[in-house]
Structures are given as C-alpha cells and as structure tokens.
Amino acid sequence: MITLTINSKKHQIDVDSNMPLLWAIRDFAELTGTKYGCGTGVCGSCTVLIDGDPIRSCLTPVSEVEGKSILTIEGVENENKVLQEVWEELNVPQCGYCQSGQIISALALLNKNTNPTDKDIDAAMSGNICRCGTYKRIRSAIHKTAELNNAKTEIE
Amino acid sequence: MNPIQKITRRGFIRSVGLASGGLIIACNVPSSTEKSPMKRAFNGKTFEPNLFIQLKDNGDLILIASRSEMGQGIRTALTSVIADEMDADWNLVSVEQAIGHPKYGNQNTDGSRSVRTLYETMRKMGATARAMLITAAANKWNVDQSTLITENHYVIDTTNNKKLFYGDLLHEAAEIAIPENPILKDRKDFKYIGKGLKSIDGAGFASGKPKYGMDIKIPEMKYVAITRCPVTFGTVKSFDKTKTMAINGVVDVIEIPRIAKPFGVLGGVVVIANNTWAAFKGKEALEIVWDNGNNKGYNSDAYAKMITDNVHKKGKEIRNDGNVHKAFKNAAHIVESTYNLPHLVHAPMEVPNATAIIKDGKCEVWAPTQDPQTARKEIADYLEIDEENVIVNITFLGGGFGRKSKPDFMVEAVAVAKAINAPVQVIWTREDDIQHSYYHAVSAQYMKASLDDNGNVTGWLHRVAYPSITSTFAPDTGYAAGFEFGMGLTNIPYQIDNVRCENGKALAHVRIGWFRSVINIIQSFSVNIFVDELAAKAGKDSLQFRLDLIGKDHIVESDSGYHFDNAKLKNVLKTAAKNADYGKKLPEGHGMGIAIHYSFLTYVASIVEVSVIDGKLKIHKISSVIDCGTAVNTDTIKSQMEGAAIFGMSLAYYGKITAKEGAIEQSNYHDYQMLRIHQTPDINVEIISSHEKPTGVGEPGVPPIAPAIINAIYNATGKRYYSLPLSDHGLV
Structure with a gap:
C-alpha cells in the first residue's frame, strides 16, 4: 500500500512500487485530467508538479513520490486560477488533450519567474507537444497571466 | 382543432x-x-x-x-x-x-x-x-x-x-x-x-475535466493492450505468455484473429489486465512468432525508387487538354522536376482507444470517434446484431486528423469484450499508434512544363504515383481515384492551354487513409514549388507570375453548388502579400516563399519568411489568408489556421514514416517528431469576409505551408529542395 498526496488529499493505493505515477493517478486515484501521450517522457502530456517541480509522471515510479506533494491539473484552481481563466479567455485549447500538461508546465514557470520572457517560455514549455499547434496562444496566455498576476500583486 | x-x-x-x-x-x-x-x-x-x-x-x-x-x-x-x-x-x-x-x-x-x-x-x-x-x-x-x-x-x-x-x-x-x-x-x-x-x-x-475516450471507466472494466504483427496483415504463428502472466495485474492473454474488413481488426495477441500499466508491461513481455505475410518485402527506399521510375514513364491518362507534346516541341524553355514525399502518420495526442460492454444482446461503446455511425454499423455487423442494439457514445477526441475516422480500434474493443465476456478498455500505446495506422500516402511526382520566349507557360505535364486510399476499401489496382486527383492535380487553378495529368502505378503495402488535408498535401507541394521554378526560369517575380498564371477572372461552375472563382484565389494571394510585406528588403540569408491552394472549397494563400544561417533554417513569420465564405466563428478559424501552420511545419520539418521489411521503423515522438513552441514563428491570419456559403476550415490551411517553406528557402539560399522532411537535408 502506498500513500500519495495529490492536490493536498491523501490517496491509499495498492499498486506496485515501480508503477509510473501517471497510471496511479489515472487508474487508481481516478483523476483523469493528467494524460498519457507517449509513455517515454518526450511529449509532456503527463506533466504534474512534485513539490513544485514539473516532472513526467509517465516515467516517475510511485515509490519516488511517496510523502511528496503532487499537484495535478485538478488542483490548479487553488494555485493559480487566473492562469486557467486566461487560458479560456484567449481560447488557447483546440482539442484540449495536451493542455493539462501545458498548464502545469506554465504554472511551474510562473511560480519561479513572475515575468518570463519569450526565451524563458521556450525553455520551460518546449517539452510539451501540442499536435493541434496552439503554441502561439500558449505563449500569449503565459504573458497575459504574468501581467494580471503582477498587477494583482501591486494592488495588494 | x-x-x-x-x-x-x-x-x-x-x-x-x-x-x-x-x-x-x-x-x-x-x-x-x-x-x-x-x-x-x-x-x-x-x-x-x-x-x-x-x-x-x-x-x-x-x-x-x-x-x-x-x-x-x-x-x-x-x-x-x-x-x-x-x-x-x-x-x-x-x-x-x-x-x-x-x-x-x-x-x-x-x-x-x-x-x-x-x-x-x-x-x-x-x-x-x-x-x-x-x-x-x-x-x-x-x-x-x-x-x-x-x-x-x-x-x-x-x-x-x-x-x-x-x-x-x-x-x-x-x-x-x-x-x-x-x-x-x-x-x-x-x-x-x-x-x-x-x-x-x-x-x-483548462481544468482537465472533459472526458476523452481513455477517461471513461465502467464497472468491472478490464484494461487491454494488443500486440499486432509489425508487418501489415501478418498473423500470429505462436506465442509464449509465461513472462506476461507473471506480471502483477495481468489477468489473461488471448489471441484475436484478423477481421479482414476496411475497418476490421488487425488481430494479434491481447493482454488483459487490471490496470493500464500492467497491460502495457504485459505486452512488452510477450514472446510472439509471426507469419509476416505478403507485405514483408515492403522497403521504403526501394519503393520510393519504384514509384519514381513509374512517374518517369508514361502513366494512365487522367486529364488531357490540348497537346502537351506539341507544346514541349515548340518550347523556348523546358523545366522538369521530380518530387518525393514520405508516408505520414496522424499521431494525435490521444492514442486510439475504446471502451466496450456487451450485455443481453446489446453493445455499448465509448470512444473518441470521428465517424460514430460507421463504427456502429461495423460493430453491429461484427456482433451480428441489429444496429439499434448498438449504442456509440462519442467522447471528446484528443485530436483526430483523420485517424479516428476509422473505427478499427472500436471493433477491436468489441471483439475483445466478446471474447472474454467482460467490459474492456482497449488502449493503444504510442508505439502502436505510430506503427499500425492508416498512413498518409508516400508519393512520387514528375512535372514538366514548357515556356515560350515571353516566359508564358504553354504546356504542363504532371504525373503522380501514390498508394490510393481506395486500396483500403477495394482490391488494390495500384491506381488512385478521382477524388484524390481532384485534390490539386486535375483542378489546378492555372489557365494553361495544354495540360496533361497521368497516374503511375503504386500498390499499397500498409493501410492507407485520410490525413488532415489528404492528397492536397502531395499535389500542393509539387505544383507550388514547380510554379516557382517556372517563374525563376522565366526570370519573373513569383507573385506576379502566379497572378498571371491564374489568369483573367473566371468562374468554374460545379454541380456541387460551390463554384471555383479564381478572383478569390488572386485576392487571398494579394492580401497575403500585403500582410507579409512581400517585396520588402530582407536581411542577408532571409527569403520569402509563396504558396496558394484551393481545397475543401476554400481559398488559402500563405507566405513564409525564413532565414537559413550556417545551414540552419528558422521560420520567422507565416502570413496566411483564408476565404472560407461566411466565417461562422472567426476566432476558431484563426485558431485552425494557426494550428494548420504548425501542422504543415511539423510535416515539413520531420514528417517521415518508413518501412523496413514491412515494419514501420519509427515508434514514438522521439523519432517521429513534432514542432515545438521554441520553433513557432509569428503567425498572422486574415479571414476574407464574405457572404457566400461557408466552406471548409479545418484542413485547407495545411497544404500551402510546406511548399511555401521550400520556396522561401530557395529565395534565401538559391538552393531548391524536392523532398521532405527537411531534417533529411540537415536544415533542422
């Protein structure tokens, strides 16, 4: 039995310790927002945050993340609701499938860098493939979220 | 009353x-x-x-x-x-x-x-x-x-x-x-x-809530992965399931036979498990001996050479106006080129998958399908039950691009559910998706044209060879169909007196299917590059040469109710030129390239600005203009055109599926690469406002992209490329 802390909630899961986190999240915790894309860590669809760092859950065994804080797309609204609102506002998604991973990667970037440049965005987001090709809007959405969050911070 | x-x-x-x-x-x-x-x-x-x-x-x-x-x-x-x-x-x-x-x-x-x-x-x-x-x-x-x-x-x-x-x-x-x-x-x-x-x-x-096919979970559902023969239509000779059965979570291993229908089942060895990972691990541990069947001799290098030979000789006549041979004889200049493009695969982010339950003579399926009615019919046929007893639920699709028009993966789920008498979810691995698809056709094309002393095009010969989509549905004749020729071969928008189109033989050795914008990709590639070559030979500017070749305003009537109006094509081209600031002085190593294409009843022009510095290509800007009649949702149209530009760039940069001894050599996104955010140029889209009936949007943006890139590279470097992907040329 393994205990995973996903979006601040504890899940007791009876799986092999070498099962990739992705399948524990999807098949056992039944949080389906995190997606399978390649199984080899090259597409980014399965990205989640572990203690704030983006990782590929399709390659990370559950044994490595026990006791750590796991954040999936379902937990983003408590972290950076503005990010999701901007994503909607700019109509970023097309099919939407890769967008959970895109948003998680964007969240990780914005948590560390409140005013990312295009280069910073390239570096943080180039691990996430979007077959529909929404990159232009992803870039705009990250810039706009940063702007809104910074304006909010100034007011506060 | x-x-x-x-x-x-x-x-x-x-x-x-x-x-x-x-x-x-x-x-x-x-x-x-x-x-x-x-x-x-x-x-x-x-x-x-x-x-x-x-x-x-x-x-x-x-x-x-x-x-x-x-x-x-x-x-x-x-x-x-x-x-x-x-x-x-x-x-x-x-x-x-x-x-x-x-x-x-x-x-x-x-x-x-x-x-x-x-x-x-x-x-x-x-x-x-x-x-x-x-x-x-x-x-x-x-x-x-x-x-x-x-x-x-x-x-x-x-x-x-x-x-x-x-x-x-x-x-x-x-x-x-x-x-x-x-x-x-x-x-x-x-x-x-x-x-x-x-x-x-x-x-x-933005919240991860929508349910795609893989997100469906029904009570008592088993997770299923299938290993199919690496060679198309090969069969299982024998298999050893010992190692698979030793994996925690694997319940059983069975074999399902091929269902020899267009959207039937390839057949293979089926791992039934209690979770997806166990099914995938179980698949890796299988030991299978295959009978590779009739397609085991399919090698892409030899095949490309064969179809290229076939377009270098006379083919089946598809269109013949005037007399090209006479035009060639009287020409001031002759231009000839041969183009080669590889197979492509859709690779939507969500792999094919389907969930099925059969109970009391009824079947219910959940799947990301583009064609639920065909799925329903295929499932009813397979189960030999009335269609009214089949419910097909359409989930969100994590991309389709034509792959999910074929319900083979749904029939698979039903076949397994029937075989084990339990609800199942069949999930393809990414490797399965890359290696067992219905591929976009590999192609060879030969073009020859004559110019007179004034640089006017007097004759146009275009030969194509590619395995036809019809090979999936009917006995393969080796020749393509009218609907394929109508995607930019026989319906070129240019006014030329002597035009001849021919089709060379190309038998299919993998399943061939629709892929976003279909054969338009192939025929737009050759035609747009060739027109640029003709302009260069005539010593004329590529934009004006194209406008002249499209010719005086005229309308081609059609029974469909949608007429081809060449003024609209000229208009999208002129607008794109304006948006791209075509003709402006460019820095050293930069070039602009033009392509136009009419497909799905929609007019599109794209102008691409590139640089090639130290042998490496960078795309700076894509200006696309679309006339799709009434624009029902302008933001969606823009977003589809932006996506089409990226899709076109992906296939131009990296798109290449090859077979060796019948088996597909690529397996995942590391060797079948996609464009990524750091390579994304500035993309400008303009929609021409119109009161005409709405026409296609999802696909027409793709065909101009790759040839526009090739033409831009030529203008930047003086070197012309005749094949894709550009990664083969060391440019990316």
Whole structure:
C-alpha cells in the first residue's frame, strides 16, 4: 500500500512500487485530467508538479513520490486560477488533450519567474507537444497571466 | 382543432445538404408506439422543438452537437448557429454530445464539411424554435404576433414592451405546429455568427475535466493492450505468455484473429489486465512468432525508387487538354522536376482507444470517434446484431486528423469484450499508434512544363504515383481515384492551354487513409514549388507570375453548388502579400516563399519568411489568408489556421514514416517528431469576409505551408529542395 498526496488529499493505493505515477493517478486515484501521450517522457502530456517541480509522471515510479506533494491539473484552481481563466479567455485549447500538461508546465514557470520572457517560455514549455499547434496562444496566455498576476500583486 | 393533430407522424423537418449521399435531418420522428410527436417532445419541464434543442422551464437551453469535437470547435460553431437563430442567451446554453445515430443525419466528422453541410440546417433548427416561441407568446397574450420580436431569451411585445421569458413559454410552445419554413435572420442581425465566440468547452479544457475516450471507466472494466504483427496483415504463428502472466495485474492473454474488413481488426495477441500499466508491461513481455505475410518485402527506399521510375514513364491518362507534346516541341524553355514525399502518420495526442460492454444482446461503446455511425454499423455487423442494439457514445477526441475516422480500434474493443465476456478498455500505446495506422500516402511526382520566349507557360505535364486510399476499401489496382486527383492535380487553378495529368502505378503495402488535408498535401507541394521554378526560369517575380498564371477572372461552375472563382484565389494571394510585406528588403540569408491552394472549397494563400544561417533554417513569420465564405466563428478559424501552420511545419520539418521489411521503423515522438513552441514563428491570419456559403476550415490551411517553406528557402539560399522532411537535408 502506498500513500500519495495529490492536490493536498491523501490517496491509499495498492499498486506496485515501480508503477509510473501517471497510471496511479489515472487508474487508481481516478483523476483523469493528467494524460498519457507517449509513455517515454518526450511529449509532456503527463506533466504534474512534485513539490513544485514539473516532472513526467509517465516515467516517475510511485515509490519516488511517496510523502511528496503532487499537484495535478485538478488542483490548479487553488494555485493559480487566473492562469486557467486566461487560458479560456484567449481560447488557447483546440482539442484540449495536451493542455493539462501545458498548464502545469506554465504554472511551474510562473511560480519561479513572475515575468518570463519569450526565451524563458521556450525553455520551460518546449517539452510539451501540442499536435493541434496552439503554441502561439500558449505563449500569449503565459504573458497575459504574468501581467494580471503582477498587477494583482501591486494592488495588494 | 388542436394544431398538434395537423402534424402527421412524418411531419418532420427535412433538409437536404450536399454531403456525400445527402443529408437528411429528421426531427420529431416518433417511435411507432407514440402517436403525437409533440407530446413526446414535452414532458412538462423540457420542450424539444426538434432533435437539436431542449429548452428547460428555468430557461436552460441544451443544444445537441451531432459532430465530433476534436479541436476544430465544432460543438461551439454548430450550436452557436442554433442559438443565434433562436435569439437565445448564450450564457444559458450548454452543449450535449449526440450519440451515433442516423436520426442526426450524417455525423462523419471529416473532410472539413461539418459547418459547410450543417449551417443552413442548424439555422433552421433555431429559427423553428424561435417561431414556435413567438406564436406561443402571441397565444398567451392573445395578440397578433406581427408586433412580437425576440431578444436574448425573451419574446417582447413591441407595442407595450411586455416580455416573456423563453422558459415560461414551454406549455404554450408545445402546442404549436412545427412551422414548415421559419423565417431566417437577416445576417446583419447575427449576434453570435461571425463574432468569434470563444469555445463553450474552454473552461473545461483548462481544468482537465472533459472526458476523452481513455477517461471513461465502467464497472468491472478490464484494461487491454494488443500486440499486432509489425508487418501489415501478418498473423500470429505462436506465442509464449509465461513472462506476461507473471506480471502483477495481468489477468489473461488471448489471441484475436484478423477481421479482414476496411475497418476490421488487425488481430494479434491481447493482454488483459487490471490496470493500464500492467497491460502495457504485459505486452512488452510477450514472446510472439509471426507469419509476416505478403507485405514483408515492403522497403521504403526501394519503393520510393519504384514509384519514381513509374512517374518517369508514361502513366494512365487522367486529364488531357490540348497537346502537351506539341507544346514541349515548340518550347523556348523546358523545366522538369521530380518530387518525393514520405508516408505520414496522424499521431494525435490521444492514442486510439475504446471502451466496450456487451450485455443481453446489446453493445455499448465509448470512444473518441470521428465517424460514430460507421463504427456502429461495423460493430453491429461484427456482433451480428441489429444496429439499434448498438449504442456509440462519442467522447471528446484528443485530436483526430483523420485517424479516428476509422473505427478499427472500436471493433477491436468489441471483439475483445466478446471474447472474454467482460467490459474492456482497449488502449493503444504510442508505439502502436505510430506503427499500425492508416498512413498518409508516400508519393512520387514528375512535372514538366514548357515556356515560350515571353516566359508564358504553354504546356504542363504532371504525373503522380501514390498508394490510393481506395486500396483500403477495394482490391488494390495500384491506381488512385478521382477524388484524390481532384485534390490539386486535375483542378489546378492555372489557365494553361495544354495540360496533361497521368497516374503511375503504386500498390499499397500498409493501410492507407485520410490525413488532415489528404492528397492536397502531395499535389500542393509539387505544383507550388514547380510554379516557382517556372517563374525563376522565366526570370519573373513569383507573385506576379502566379497572378498571371491564374489568369483573367473566371468562374468554374460545379454541380456541387460551390463554384471555383479564381478572383478569390488572386485576392487571398494579394492580401497575403500585403500582410507579409512581400517585396520588402530582407536581411542577408532571409527569403520569402509563396504558396496558394484551393481545397475543401476554400481559398488559402500563405507566405513564409525564413532565414537559413550556417545551414540552419528558422521560420520567422507565416502570413496566411483564408476565404472560407461566411466565417461562422472567426476566432476558431484563426485558431485552425494557426494550428494548420504548425501542422504543415511539423510535416515539413520531420514528417517521415518508413518501412523496413514491412515494419514501420519509427515508434514514438522521439523519432517521429513534432514542432515545438521554441520553433513557432509569428503567425498572422486574415479571414476574407464574405457572404457566400461557408466552406471548409479545418484542413485547407495545411497544404500551402510546406511548399511555401521550400520556396522561401530557395529565395534565401538559391538552393531548391524536392523532398521532405527537411531534417533529411540537415536544415533542422
């Protein structure tokens, strides 16, 4: 039995310790927002945050993340609701499938860098493939979220 | 007399569209046990004036999307048309996905034709409901309805400004006969159409909530992975399941045979497990001996050489105007080129998958399908049950691009569910997806043209060879079909006196299928590059040369009701040139390239600016212009064109599927790469506003991209490339 802390909630899961986190999240915790894309860590669809760092859950065994804080797309609204609102506002998604991973990667970037440049965005987001090709809007959405969050911070 | 009585059981709205085989939308067709269509449509709380509309007594409006959502925004586009004609409040609208059923008309979400074929029908659906609500209000107020208008979910009496909320009119509306010819709005009154409404699913997509195929979970469901023969149509000789059975979570291993139908099952060894990972691990541990079958000799290098040889000799005549040979004899200049493109695969982010349960002679399936009705028919055929006993639920599609038009993966799920007598979810690995698809055809093309002393094109010969999509459906003749030639070969937009098109032989050794924009990719590639080569030979500017070659304004009539108007093509080209600032002085190592293409009844021009510095390509800007008739959702059209630019860049940079001894050599996104964000250029899209009927949007943006890149590279470097991907040329 393994205990995973996903979006601040504890899940007791009876799986092999070498099962990739992705399948524990999807098949056992039944949080389906995190997606399978390649199984080899090259597409980014399965990205989640572990203690704030983006990782590929399709390659990370559950044994490595026990006791750590796991954040999936379902937990983003408590972290950076503005990010999701901007994503909607700019109509970023097309099919939407890769967008959970895109948003998680964007969240990780914005948590560390409140005013990312295009280069910073390239570096943080180039691990996430979007077959529909929404990159232009992803870039705009990250810039706009940063702007809104910074304006909010100034007011506060 | 109660108006309900006037409606016969066959009193449905009938609308005939232009889709293949026509489109019939039947509304309120009751089952044989029900006598009154209207009573069926009203239960006291919900009023359903037709199949696409459900109005609740609290005003909530549920609109039905009959086409599959795969990122093209169709759930928003189609329902916004209904809502607009209905004068509904968009904030009260929610969208429900239809199941796969012929009562919704053709649901095949393919060929960039959902809006094109359903626009007028959806308008009529909305207008019908609106007309009934107005009559209902007139009856309730006991006034003449000529003074009544509708606005944002209310009927308003203009004489006294009294208002009635739609949700408060259900009882009265349910008593109204369905009007035969409801009045459609004047386009100046459109509130949602043409206004760039944002996706109704946007908030969902940003929260991970929408259910794609793989997100479905039903009680007692087993997770299934299948290993198929690496060579197309090969079969299992024997297998050893010992190592697989030792994996925790694996329940069983069985074999399923091939179902030799276009959308049948490839067959293979099936791992049944209690979770996805166990199924995938179990698959890796299988030891299988294959009979590789008839396609084991398929090698891409040898095949490309063979089809290239076939276009270097006379082929089957497809079109012949005038006499090209005479033109060639009298030419001042001759230009000849040969083009080669590899197979491509769709690789949507969501792999093929399907969930199925068979119980009491009935079957229910959930899948990300572009073609639910074909799926339903194939499943019913396979199970030998009536189609009415098959329910096909359409989930969100994590991309489609034509892959999910083929329901083979759904039939697989049903076959396994039947074999093990339990509900299952079949999930393809990414490797399965890359290696067992219905591929975009590999191709060879040869072109030859003559120019006179003034640089005018006098003769045009175009030979193509590619395995046909028809090979998947009928015995393979080695020759392609009319619909494939009509995608940019026989219907070139240029006015040339002597034109000849020929088709060389190319037998299929893998399954061939539709891929976003289909053969247009192949034929747009050669034609757009060749025209640039001709311009260079004639010593003319590529833009003006193209405009001259398109020629004087003229219209090509068509039985389809959609005419080709070459002035529109010239207009998108000129607009793109303006947006790209074509002709401006460019830095050293930079170049601009042009391509135009007419496909899915839509006119597109793209101009690409590149640089090649130290042998490495960078794309700086893509300016695309589209004329797709009435622009139903301008923001979606922009987003589709942006996506098409990236899709076109991906195939230009990296797209290459090859076979060795019959097996596909690529396996995942590391060796079948996609464009990524750091390579994304500035993409500028302009939509030409028009009052014509809406035409295709999802696909027409793709075909101009790759040839425009090639032409830009030539203008930057003086070097012309004749094949893709560019990664083979060391440019990326």
